[in-house]
Amino acid sequence: MQRFAELLDRLVLTPSRNGKLKLMVDYFRTVPDPERGYALAALTSELDIRSVKPAMLRDLMTSRMDEVLFGYSYDYVGDLAETIALVWPSPHDGEARGRNDVPSLAEVVTTLDAATRAEGPKLVEDWLDRLDSSGRYALLKLVTGSLRIGVSSRLAKQALADFGSKDVAEIEELWHGLRIPYLDLFAWLEGDGEKPVSAAASPFRPVMLSQPLEAPDYGRIDPAAYAAEWKWDGIRVQATVERGVRRLYSRTGDDISGAFPDLLDFMTYDGALDGELLVARPATGAGAPKVEPHGGAMQDDIVVGTFSDLQQRLNRKSVSAAVMKKHPVFLRTYDLLQEGGEDLRTLPFAERRKRLDRFVAELEPTRFDISPFVPFADFEALSKLRAEPPHPVIEGLMLKRWDSAYVPGRPKGPWFKWKQDPRLIDAVLMYAQRGHGKRSSFYSDYTFGVWTGPADHPELVPVGKAYFGFTDEELKQLDKYIRDNTIDRFGPVRSVRAEPDHGLVLEVAFEGLARSTRHKSGVAMRFPRISRLRWDKPAFEADRLETLQAMLE
Template sequence: MQRFAELLDRLVLTPSRNGKLKLMADYFRAVPDPERGYALAAITGGLDIRSVKPAMLRALMVERMDEVLFGYSYDYVGDLAETIALVWPSPHDGEARGRNDVPTLADVVTELDAATRAEGPRLVEEWLDRLDSSGRYALLKLVTGGLRIGVSSRLAKQALADFGETDITGIEELWHGLSPPYEMLFAWLEGRAEKPVSAAASPFRPVMLSQPLEEPDYGRITAADYAAEWKWDGIRVQATVERGVRRLYSRTGDDISGAFPDLLDVMTFEGSLDGELLVARPSSAKGAPKVAAHEGPPRDDIVVGTFSDLQQRLNRKAVSAAVMKKHPVFMRTYDLLQDGAEDLRTLPFRERRQRLDAFVAHLEPTRFDISPFVAFEGFKDLAAFRREPPHPVIEGLMLKRWDSTYVPGRPKGPWFKWKQDPHLIDAVLMYAQRGHGKRSSFYSDYTFGVWTGPEDHPELVPVGKAYFGFTDEELKLLDKYVRDNTTERFGPVRSVRAEPDHGLVLEVAFEGLARSTRHKSGVAMRFPRVSRLRWDKPAFEADRLETLQAMLG
């Protein structure tokens, strides 16, 4: 347990992506099975410890400390695990390191997995007495399931790939067929066994991403070489059905099926679709634009909702019937990756789209559609479409080579995205300050930044501050996020964890941009506001300072 605690401590204190990768790869080399496998499961969210819940931990704490004093401490620290780890009155503080009765990570996981809800808290209490503050913190983060160490599931998989000197794509395609402590996976990565054969039905297939279209590339975009589609304002998903198993994945490979059972119910196919998840209602609903058909005039039967509507469905493990009825989801398909047992990813895009037309024709039309092509003769046509798209839920254009195969990652050239001008950027939350009046108990004023510096060692530079543009419900979520991810305090201001693989992306709208010598970034925004919260977007995909500088001309 102590080695796992040391890993967590070092990951928290290491800001660089490459540094975190090296820490994890070194840990996998140095720590034997099954300990390293359970650590991997904890980092990637693969453990489900049901015998201990946060309320039980609070009850344990109240047995050893005045409840009011603990409440004040918790309010100041803002994190339950950190608070208990710091104030727990252990009789052995300072002695845990080097003790021979400290539990291993494998001991903790296996014993809690077998424990009842009555036994679980007492096991944790016993271990808290035997661990030092660092070990207590690791234990509590483990049992509550929220490590918050700036490491995404995909970054941990990349560390595995580095450790095994292999490509991450192979690990991602195997992942959902594996289970902790991943001994077969480690044996393969160390060269002691053959590559495991995934037994999981409906595996995730790593997605293909696009590059921003920049002026030097304008001349290569011709109708003979590229197809144009609208860029819809939802979240990228992959819908896969194999041997009757239905799964919906985010673009980073997280299984989000539980939040969208209404879509899974109508996934009556065998194959894998790539597309955009939106909210769509019958056309009797007013105030939202019609969803365009693949060919011909707009459809009359459904209308598509805004990203705010979709947010009501995101980040949920389960969803009520009332929410599903109010915000029914719809998948606008872009690509067909698997048709039955046939893998189509090596086929050219033109052929995959022809196969997609035939495939989607048999699906429920109020839940599945095809992303329509935008007919154009020259680049000037595309520029005009981009300036005035037909629907407010469109944020630009996608441009895809007709001959492009489906390649995981972000290759340069096959696919481009051309977002609308101006003035929207994706920035990362860096600092938060308490508000005033009715907002005095909430962290409601937000400083945000964009990336600068080398690609392999980027840093954030502040570019603006906003305190409106979000709803009261979103404010509560933002306030909780700030408290859960505070790294430093400066009076009423909190510094929020903001790293390439751990941070909250804010879509920021603003009315103008000017050069400024008073700001480190060299730019100043006019009337910035939070346009939406991008819970689905990894922090490293936020915009760079060069994007803002280009807007200045």
């Protein structure tokens, strides 16, 4: 357990991607089975420990610490596992390192897996007494399943590929047929065994990604070489059916089937589709935005919902009938990767697209259609289309070579994405919250607003949140400003002084804007980020809500 705790500590404090990869590779190389396998499962969020829940951990604290004092500590730290790890009054503090009764990671996982909900908290309590603060932090992160250490599932798989000198695509195609603690996988990576055979039906196939289109490549884009499609603002998914098993995967290979049973019900084919998951809304009234199809089968009586609509369906293990009815999803298909038992990925895109047309024609049209081609005569015409797309849920263009095979990863040249230029507004900082991991000591999550109301008595209304786009040095400046200008506190959130004559202006960049009934402002931003800190600009010169409303129009 101590080795796993050390790994987590170092990953939290290592900002660079390559640094994190090296730490994981060294861990896999020096830690034996099955410890490294259980660590891998934790890093990739594959563990499901059901005998311990966060509420049980809070109850444990009431037997060791005053409840009000713990509440203050939790508000200050902002992370449950970190708070308990720091304040847990163990009778053995200072003795845990070097003790011979410290549990192994494998012992913790297997014991909790067999435990009931009545037994789980008692086991955790005993282990917390035996571990030092670093070990306690690792244990609590493990059982709550929220590591928040800056390591994605795909980054962990990349570390495996580096460790075994393999292509990460090989790891991804095998992944859903492997079993924890991955003994066969590590044996293969170390050259001591055969490549595992994935027994899973409907496996994930690593996705092909695009490169941003930049000026040096403009001359390559012509209708004879490239097809153009709209870039829809949903989430990229893969819908796979094999041997009667239906799976919906995110672009990183995470199985998200449980959140979208209404789509799975209509996956009655045998094959693998690549496309964009979107929310559908019935077209009502002449003002409903629609896109006329330009080739391919697309329902022109479906209105595409905004990304805010789609967010009501994301990050859920299950979904209610009411939510499915209000926010039904459909798949706007891009590509056909597998048809029956035939792998189509080596065929040119033009051929795959013809087969996609025939394939989707047999499916339920309210749940599956095809992203239409965008005809263009030359690059100048394409540029005008990009600047004025016909639908607010379009964020740019996709450009694909007609002769391109479907290649995992991000090869340069076959596919380009040409997104619209980000929009900019000036907003005023209103609230701040502590971050997680290495940012847990800084106020790094910011809520900002714009002015509304009469000019002689304006008020701020929140329009978005952002937590990146600034340097480490700017983070320190922001943190100091927030502490110096706090006017109220709400748990871990600070309210910052924001008046026409006193406030910090943030230049905010964002990709899109949609109407929202869930926000007081009536608008919701897509991918907001801090572009610049406008220390020079007085708060009263920040933008007004009318500016954002005009962008919607």
